[in-house]
Amino acid sequence: MHPAPSIIVFTTLSGLGFGLMVWLGVAPPTKTPWVMAFFACLAMGLASAGLMSSLLHLGHPERAWKALSQWRSSWLSREGVAAVVTLAVFAAYAGLWVLTGARSPALGALAAALALVTILCTAMIYTQLRTVPRWHDPLTPLVFLAYALAGGALLNGAMDALPWLLAALAGLQAAAWARGDGAFARAGSTAETATGLGAMGRVRLLEPPHTGRNYLLTEMVYKVGRKHARKLRIIAFTLAIALPLILTLAVSVGHALAGLLVLSHLTGTLIARWLFFAEAEHVVGLYYGAHRDSLAG
Amino acid sequence: MTSLPKTTDASLGLVIDLDTCVGCHACVVSCKEWNTGAYGAPLADADPYGADPVGSFLNRIHSFEITPETGPAQVVHFPKSCLHCADAPCVTVCPTGASYKRQEDGIVLVNEADCIGCGLCAWACPYGAREMDPVEKVMKKCTLCVDRIYNDNIPEEDRLPSCVRTCPAGARHFGDLSDPDSDVSRLVADRGGLDLMPELGTAPVNKYLPPRPKDRAGAPAPLPAETTEGADGFFGWLDRTLDRL
Numbered sequence: 001m002h003p004a005p006s007i008i009v010f011t012t013l014s015g016l017g018f019g020l021m022v023w024l025g026v027a028p029p030t031k032t033p034w035v036m037a038f039f040a041c042l043a044m045g046l047a048s049a050g051l052m053s054s055l056l057h058l059g060h061p062e063r064a065w066k067a068l069s070q071w072r073s074s075w076l077s078r079e080g081v082a083a084v085v086t087l088a089v090f091a092a093y094a095g096l097w098v099l100t101g102a103r104s105p106a107l108g109a110l111a112a113a114l115a116l117v118t119i120l121c122t123a124m125i126y127t128q129l130r131t132v133p134r135w136h137d138p139l140t141p142l143v144f145l146a147y148a149l150a151g152g153a154l155l156n157g158a159m160d161a162l163p164w165l166l167a168a169l170a171g172l173q174a175a176a177w178a179r180g181d182g183a184f185a186r187a188g189s190t191a192e193t194a195t196g197l198g199a200m201g202r203v204r205l206l207e208p209p210h211t212g213r214n215y216l217l218t219e220m221v222y223k224v225g226r227k228h229a230r231k232l233r234i235i236a237f238t239l240a241i242a243l244p245l246i247l248t249l250a251v252s253v254g255h256a257l258a259g260l261l262v263l264s265h266l267t268g269t270l271i272a273r274w275l276f277f278a279e280a281e282h283v284v285g286l287y288y289g290a291h292r293d294s295l296a297g
Numbered sequence: 298m299t300s301l302p303k304t305t306d307a308s309l310g311l312v313i314d315l316d317t318c319v320g321c322h323a324c325v326v327s328c329k330e331w332n333t334g335a336y337g338a339p340l341a342d343a344d345p346y347g348a349d350p351v352g353s354f355l356n357r358i359h360s361f362e363i364t365p366e367t368g369p370a371q372v373v374h375f376p377k378s379c380l381h382c383a384d385a386p387c388v389t390v391c392p393t394g395a396s397y398k399r400q401e402d403g404i405v406l407v408n409e410a411d412c413i414g415c416g417l418c419a420w421a422c423p424y425g426a427r428e429m430d431p432v433e434k435v436m437k438k439c440t441l442c443v444d445r446i447y448n449d450n451i452p453e454e455d456r457l458p459s460c461v462r463t464c465p466a467g468a469r470h471f472g473d474l475s476d477p478d479s480d481v482s483r484l485v486a487d488r489g490g491l492d493l494m495p496e497l498g499t500a501p502v503n504k505y506l507p508p509r510p511k512d513r514a515g516a517p518a519p520l521p522a523e524t525t526e527g528a529d530g531f532f533g534w535l536d537r538t539l540d541r542l
Contacts, residue, residue: 001420058414058415059414059429060434060435061413063393063411063412063413066392067413073300073388073391074390074391076390076392076415077392077393128390128421129420129421130386131423131497187496191361193493193494193495193496195505196491196492197361197363197491197507197508200365200507200508201364201366203361205359205360205362206362209354209357209358212349212351214357214428215353215429215431219416220420283423283494284423287359
């Protein structure tokens with residue numbers, strides 16, 4: 001799949017923002033209202049920047065408000081509604097705390113639960129697609145939740161929980177990569193099922209429908225990711241997971257080091273998210289002679 | 298609302314005969330022509346005369362080579378457009394309600410005024426039936442020529458999808474696949490009509506008729522060996538005379 005920068009930034013930043021909201025809702029790092037105001041602005045800023053970035057991806061961003069209407073059937077619509085409601089409830093929670101000086105744990109818990117739902121909805125946009133077997137897996141929402149909660153814990157300074165979350169993320173991300181590599185073959189779609197002609201023999205594309213590129217090829221039969229995938233996985237894993245995990249266990253993390261770890265985690269997450277898209281194989285490629293390699297293995 | 302209708306009053310769709318299609322691409326051209334001037338935004342091209350032309354099409358012809366266990370390979374031309382699935386994944390993913398499946402005839406359409414151009418429906422479609430228009434930035438797809446089939450302003454024989462009307466080989470058939478007595482349903486029953494990628498559970502309305510088994514010629518007769526044995530008459534005399542020289 002085409003790794004659109006706007007979508008990579010959207011899922012990464014909004015995941016981090018909503019992940020921080022979960023922590024600020026149930027276990028804020030401070031009792032001081034003005035410090036909370038800073039953290040609340042950070043969380044809402046990250047989430048909003050991510051959501052704004054997602055609008056850049058649209059052909060008609062001026063109609064984006066219409067996307068809030070189909071929450072009964074569409075995960076993308078649910079994600080939009082959940083994001084708006086979460087931001088409103090979290091703003092009320094943080095605003096009341098800063099203005100009155102009294103924290104409402106109930107409202108915080110509600111904001112945290114809504115933030116979790118929003119992260120889940122974001123992941124389900126991809127998980128629901130049977131056409132992309134690598135994404136159509138229970139690990140996809142778990143990986144999204146783990147990135148958001150670990151990143152949120154890092155920003156929140158929840159240093160007791162952080163190693164556990166990073167360890168869980170390590171396991172989930174490694175499992176998602178391992179399972180994802182065989183997902184297309186396991187799903188069982190081949191050029192034979194795509195054409196329905198498997199009973200006649202082995203099917204091979206002889207002539208594509210046209211000599212140039214088309215929307216389907218640029219959007220869904222993207223192939224740049226494969227060449228450096230292994231190296232990029234190691235880099236992403238090191239920056240997003242291993243480095244923060246080792247340092248939080250080895251040394252006492254102060255504010256300056258925490259800032260560096262946030263940058264490291266964010267960079268690693270962006271690379272992992274780029275791979276999430278670039279490595280994903282869409283079944284429509286079968287009509288264009290793609291995926292013969294993955295099926296041979 | 299982008300929920301799918303539980304049932305449709307009819308299931309209009311196409312039956313494509315892979316035995317008959319000659320791969321001439323006439324349906325592609327007529328589809329492009331009709332849908333550039335009719336329903337919705339024109340079906341646009343970007344950079345049509347430049348170095349990197351790209352355009353939106355609602356129908357494309359692939360050609361596949363089928364190699365059996367034994368015997369020679371066979372070429373099959375394979376037209377592909379929206380299959381108007383009963384369980385259309387492109388419809389339910391739509392966040393705005395722009396994509397919908399009609400209850401009255403089962404046609405899957407896009408209300409372009411509501412489309413935000415997010416592209417998720419194209420991701421959800423296994424068949425590559427949806428393409429983003431490079432100029433209008435809204436999703437384009439086969440309408441089954443909804444502006445022809447019910448159109449009282451055109452002659453009755455033209456009230457067919459443009460691709461069906463155009464096909465010079467008669468490889469494309471249009472009708473109600475929910476009616477077991479319709480011509481298209483009978484074709485599907487007689488010829489063993491196929492679903493594309495049935496494992497994805499989309500329940501396509503359009504069906505494909507597989508190529509009929511071809512006659513296989515037996516092993517070719519050996520070429521006659523070069524000999525003058527048994528030659529008589531003038532040629533016999535000539536043969537004997539030339540031998541003696």
